[in-house]
Amino acid sequence: MNNFIIWFGKIDRRWLYLLMAIVVSIPIFMRMKMKVKPAEPVIMLYDFIENLEPMDTILISFDYSPDSLAELQPMAKALIYHALNKDVRILGIALAWPSAAGLGLDAMKGEVHNYNKKILGTVIENLFENTEISKYIESKKMKKELFTNIIADLIPAHFEDNKSTISVNKKLYAILEKQSVFSKVDSKTLKLIGRDWDYFGYKPGYALVMLGMGSDMIKTLNTDYFGNELKDFDMFSNPTYKIKNYDNISVVIDLAAGGSPGAWMTYVNTKFGRPVATGVTAVMAADYYPFLQSKQLIGLLNGMRGAADYETLINKPGLGLQGMGSQTFAHLLIIAFIILGNLGYLASKKSGGENE
Amino acid sequence: MSSIITTSIAAILTLFIFSFLYKDNPLYKFAEHLLVGISVGYIIGQIYRLGFISYVWNPIIHDHNYLYIIPTIIGLFYLGFVSTKTMWLIRIPIALGMGMGAGYGISYTFQTNIFIQLRETIMVFNHPGMGFWAIFANILLVIGVFTAIIYFFFSWKHEGAVGVLAKVGIYFLMIGFGASFGLTVMGRISLLIGRFLFLFKDWLHLISY
Amino acid sequence: MKRKLPLMLVLTLGIIYFFVPFISSPFANEILYKELYINWIKIVGVFAIVMSIASLWRRNIVKIQRKHGDYIYSYIEIIGMVVIGLLAILPNSLHIGNVNIGGIGDRSVYSWVFSNMQVPMQATMFSMLAFYIASAAYRSFRARNAEATLLLITAAIVMIGRVPLGENVYQLMNGVNSHFISGFHWAKLFDFQGWTQVILDIPNTATKRAILFGVSMGMVATSLKIIFGIEKSWLGGSE
Numbered sequence: 001m002n003n004f005i006i007w008f009g010k011i012d013r014r015w016l017y018l019l020m021a022i023v024v025s026i027p028i029f030m031r032m033k034m035k036v037k038p039a040e041p042v043i044m045l046y047d048f049i050e051n052l053e054p055m056d057t058i059l060i061s062f063d064y065s066p067d068s069l070a071e072l073q074p075m076a077k078a079l080i081y082h083a084l085n086k087d088v089r090i091l092g093i094a095l096a097w098p099s100a101a102g103l104g105l106d107a108m109k110g111e112v113h114n115y116n117k118k119i120l121g122t123v124i125e126n127l128f129e130n131t132e133i134s135k136y137i138e139s140k141k142m143k144k145e146l147f148t149n150i151i152a153d154l155i156p157a158h159f160e161d162n163k164s165t166i167s168v169n170k171k172l173y174a175i176l177e178k179q180s181v182f183s184k185v186d187s188k189t190l191k192l193i194g195r196d197w198d199y200f201g202y203k204p205g206y207a208l209v210m211l212g213m214g215s216d217m218i219k220t221l222n223t224d225y226f227g228n229e230l231k232d233f234d235m236f237s238n239p240t241y242k243i244k245n246y247d248n249i250s251v252v253i254d255l256a257a258g259g260s261p262g263a264w265m266t267y268v269n270t271k272f273g274r275p276v277a278t279g280v281t282a283v284m285a286a287d288y289y290p291f292l293q294s295k296q297l298i299g300l301l302n303g304m305r306g307a308a309d310y311e312t313l314i315n316k317p318g319l320g321l322q323g324m325g326s327q328t329f330a331h332l333l334i335i336a337f338i339i340l341g342n343l344g345y346l347a348s349k350k351s352g353g354e355n356e
Numbered sequence: 357m358s359s360i361i362t363t364s365i366a367a368i369l370t371l372f373i374f375s376f377l378y379k380d381n382p383l384y385k386f387a388e389h390l391l392v393g394i395s396v397g398y399i400i401g402q403i404y405r406l407g408f409i410s411y412v413w414n415p416i417i418h419d420h421n422y423l424y425i426i427p428t429i430i431g432l433f434y435l436g437f438v439s440t441k442t443m444w445l446i447r448i449p450i451a452l453g454m455g456m457g458a459g460y461g462i463s464y465t466f467q468t469n470i471f472i473q474l475r476e477t478i479m480v481f482n483h484p485g486m487g488f489w490a491i492f493a494n495i496l497l498v499i500g501v502f503t504a505i506i507y508f509f510f511s512w513k514h515e516g517a518v519g520v521l522a523k524v525g526i527y528f529l530m531i532g533f534g535a536s537f538g539l540t541v542m543g544r545i546s547l548l549i550g551r552f553l554f555l556f557k558d559w560l561h562l563i564s565y
Numbered sequence: 566m567k568r569k570l571p572l573m574l575v576l577t578l579g580i581i582y583f584f585v586p587f588i589s590s591p592f593a594n595e596i597l598y599k600e601l602y603i604n605w606i607k608i609v610g611v612f613a614i615v616m617s618i619a620s621l622w623r624r625n626i627v628k629i630q631r632k633h634g635d636y637i638y639s640y641i642e643i644i645g646m647v648v649i650g651l652l653a654i655l656p657n658s659l660h661i662g663n664v665n666i667g668g669i670g671d672r673s674v675y676s677w678v679f680s681n682m683q684v685p686m687q688a689t690m691f692s693m694l695a696f697y698i699a700s701a702a703y704r705s706f707r708a709r710n711a712e713a714t715l716l717l718i719t720a721a722i723v724m725i726g727r728v729p730l731g732e733n734v735y736q737l738m739n740g741v742n743s744h745f746i747s748g749f750h751w752a753k754l755f756d757f758q759g760w761t762q763v764i765l766d767i768p769n770t771a772t773k774r775a776i777l778f779g780v781s782m783g784m785v786a787t788s789l790k791i792i793f794g795i796e797k798s799w800l801g802g803s804e
Contacts, residue, residue, distance in 0.1 A: 016700050016703060017696040017700070019699075020695065021552075024548055024552055025556070028552055028557075034729040069550055070547045071543060071547065098399040098402040102676060105671055164657055164665065167660070168662075168672065202403075203406055205603075205607040208603050208607045211602075220604075222415065227405070266461070281543050282539040282543030283540045283543040286536040289765050289766060290777060293497075296472060302539070331545070334702045335721050338702050338703070338721070341703040341705075362677075366684075370685045370686070373690055386641065388638075388690075389641040390641050390682070391682075391690070393643065396617070396621055396646045397645055397646045397647070397648065397652075399617075400614070401650060401669050403611060404654055408611055426605070427605040427609045431608060431612035435612070444567035447567070447799075449609045449610075450799060451574040454575055455578030456578050457582075458788035463587070465781060470778060473774055493763075497770060497771050500768050500770075504775035504776070505778065508775065529772045530716045531715060531769065532773060534715065535761075535768075536769075542728075545695045547688065548692040551688060551692045
């Protein structure tokens with residue numbers, strides 16, 4: 001045993017790396033499906049969103065960069081999916097990092113796209129039977145999946161009057177209009193930008209923007225990510241249900257890989273008295289438990305496991321749950337490394353060798 | 357571009373970065389510098405479109421809010437770096453932001469991180485109908501906060517009663533740090549799993565869930 | 566003038582703005598807070614980016630001019646920055662086929678480069694830490710004394726408790742407990758997820774709160790030092 005420990009202590013670190021890579025890969029190939037029991041701080045946030053009424057609004061702040069993609073993007077997707085299905089309006093913003101803007105865009109656009117695609121399912125299926133549309137698909141040598149994706153964006157774009165999406169698919173749009181496809185769609189069932197959701201992207205100013213949104217969103221943000229003026233949107237200007245400031249927002253959820261939950265709590269919770277929840281990387285999660293106990297946070301999603309917990313609650317497995325098998329095996333490997341390392345340390349101490 | 361080519365580019369760049377694990381090499385360096393370049397380019401895009409156009413251009417040019425020319429000029433002081441003579445001008449916009457920010461933030465930081473936190477530590481027993489376990493947990497919480505503060509309090513020598521309390525404090529701290537450490541391991545591994553899932557699932561389609 | 570003016574500005578504004586949250590007059594709320602602080606400083610901040618772009622530009626140009634070491638990579642940095650920056654600035658309407666050449670929209674080249682180049686590279690860069698932590702686990706994490714042992718044991722409990730394995734072990738032990746032994750519920754000892762929650766909720770919360778007090782006091786003290794001109798490092802070295 002001693003000989004093994006001494007030999008293991010001397011091997012090139014790259015073998016340890018390889019071992020790690022194998023241990024993480026095996027459960028992926030085995031498609032290991034693991035069930036998780038959601039933790040209380042995750043259930044708290046889930047329940048909060050579950051109890052919201054249609055037309056309530058949540059604000060998600062994307063405050064992470066691609067470094068922490070694996071932990072926070074699944075959380076973002078799960079939260080957006082949940083809110084969309086509850087008919088809750090969603091706003092998205094990125095304040096801490098410019099590179100979060102693209103991740104927020106992917107998550108929001110992606111989930112809204114999937115939602116609309118599902119709603120438009122039968123409409124799209126019927127389009128394949130239309131001779132003129134079939135001719136168009138054939139002439140472009142377009143795959144069914146690509147066509148479906150384009151339509152799932154083009155039909156909502158018609159109701160949003162989104163000129164840039166329409167202009168890149170001009171020909172197809174004309175055909176759809178000619179076949180009066182749009183009149184067959186009930187636009188109320190779709191999720192439309194400016195009515196059901198909007199995304200602001202990266203807004204420079206950090207705490208200033210947080211504070212500014214507390215008084216007047218239109219004045220602080222002016223335009224959204226797509227260049228639309230907020231004042232032109234129903235969701236920000238309708239006298240009965242407009243979103244003016246935090247008073248019209250049920251909860252701010254900060255998905256963060258840095259200190260931004262502190263700033264959100266300081267300004268939104270302390271100053272404006274509105275609920276704040278957070279989803280953070282596992283590395284920094286432990287620091288936010290005091291705020292959970294003091295109820296300055298109404299929920300906490302902790303790392304990839306937090307995402308897996310939320311995916312379990314909404315019954316939609318995603319990257320979080322898929323990663324749990326590898327996570328388990330890798331943790332066991334790390335614990336084994338710590339034990340082996342310490343056995344070696346004890347052995348060398350006994351034999352009067354160096355401490356290392 | 358077709359999705360196969362797209363994911364292949366992403367995957368090849370991923371492998372370029374991973375190649376550093378074997379040893380430093382030109383492929384890694386290429387990817388590293390490309391990353392720096394395009395990420396700064398990305399920032400330029402965001403700041404220009406969502407900062408400059410949205411905060412400066414539209415309000416001044418479209419909404420004729422000419423007062424905003426003043427902060428724009430102050431902002432332009434950042435360009436002072438072009439000459440050593442004007443370098444000091446950079447301090448003006450920094451001073452404005454820092455003076456206002458530091459002054460305005462003090463009371464809210466105090467309230468969020470100290471007053472409310474202190475209140476929730478002291479008032480922890482002020483909830484009627486607490487069971488035995490909740491009372492015990494709250495006692496532990498109060499002891500933990502108090503002893504950990506004692507440990508960090510270096511104005512007294514850690515001897516006698518203070519020494520004992522500081523010792524209890526350090527055990528609490530070690531459990532706290534242990535929790536952070538365990539979670540740190542978890543976080544790092546999650547990031548790796550994310551990349552492997554991308555390579556095996558999205559790129560090679562070796563598995564499907 | 567070059568040092569005194571900024572210091573005077575910080576002092577005056579720091580003191581005025583300390584009181585702004587406590588004053589309910591329209592002047593404090595509308596002018597000092599909403600207009601000058603939020604709207605103006607937000608605009609001022611937009612230009613700060615110029616400095617970081619210039620510093621990256623200058624560093625690379627110097628490297629290229631001096632043909633310093635791996636100067637060839639400096640071209641990659643500059644090209645990457647200029648091309649992506651320019652694409653974002655070009656008008657949204659510029660498109661070839663169904664690809665937007667200009668702008669930052671979701672179907673733009675700019676977004677494509679972000680999703681398929683920046684994201685995978687940056688995500689991979691940080692994922693490599695998993696390998697380093699594995700190596701460190703073997704070589705550095707030593708239980709040299711009681712405190713370090715406590716730290717490692719806690720870490721191990723949390724590592725098991727945060728993955729599904731923790732629940733599986735508990736379920737297994739629960740089965741053994743109820744089938745073979747009645748009375749004392751000893752299987753509870755193996756409830757790693759439960760213990761992890763207890764660790765996070767009690768000792769972790771307590772110690773992180775104690776640290777938070779210290780850090781926040783430090784933050785406030787630093788703010789005061791900046792306002793009163795005791796902390797001057799932000800002025801930089803030169804006159």
